[in-house]
Amino acid sequence: MSVPAPPAPSDVGQRLLAIRARMDNAARAAGRDPASVALVAVSKFHPAEAVRQAIAAGQHVFGENRVQEAAAKFPALRAATPALRLHLIGGLQTNKAREAVRIADMIESLDRPVLADALDRAAQAEGRLPDLLVEVNTGDEPQKFGVPREQADSFIRTCRQRFGASLRGLMCIPPAGQDPVPHFQLLRAMAHEHSLSVLSMGMSADFEQAIAQGATLVRVGSAIFGPRPATEPPATQPGA
Ligand SMILES: *Cc1c(COP(=O)(O)O)cnc(C)c1O
Secondary structure (H helix, E strand, O other), X not given: OOOOOOOOOOHXXXXXXXXXXXXXXXXXXXXXXXXXXXXXXXXXXXXXXXXXXXXXXXXXXXXXXXXXHHHHHHHHHHHHOOOOEEEEOOOOOHHHHHHHHHHOOEEEEEOOXXXXXXXXXXXXXXXXXXXXXXXEEOOOOOOOOOEEHHHHHHHHHHHHHHHHHHEEEEEOOOOOOOOOHHHHHHHHHXXXXXXXXXXXXXXXXXXXXXXXXOOOEEEEOHHHHOOOOOOOOOOOOOOO
């Protein structure tokens, strides 16, 4: 009697295993418990089939940066995998707040008062409030998402008052081409000052450095799913 061979692990599955091993090593090297760092697999621009391969390899937390794409891809995946968690990590327009609140488990890109207003209204209307991270523009780059550094303290405080324990922490995307470490350190110091426990920082190129600086969430896309098509829209600040 022959036993069917188990399915070969997909490329996505193999890359996930490799990333997890590197994360664990980075955590141990920093004297941290590997269980204190979670992986957000960033599946933007990749088809639902790629997400299914990741789920088959045990991955349950995914990041998408556009509400429409996430809304098209994730409800069916979630129906099949109730443990799945969706993080929205891209700049969010206020007119997408309601759908974002409906589909997300965490919104990592809360970065301005009008968006806080819109999310608050959406939460009332939908009867659910996802976990929230304030995105800080640690490089103070013009035309980039994230609250500017000098407004961050007061914005974090007002979000804390408004959203209570649903405000879980901070997120940053360091400027391209710069040493990310000072940005990670700045974010960690801000989170510490506000007693926030979640630090979302580090991507494919620098997640090990981010873990060394205290990241509790790393957002890794291309190192798991491969290169994205070159059509990625520029990250510009929406008007409202
Ligand atoms: C696309 C994206 C990532 C993942 O980037 P990679 O370099 O592919 O790992 C992480 N965070 C945000 C906010 C993104 O938009």
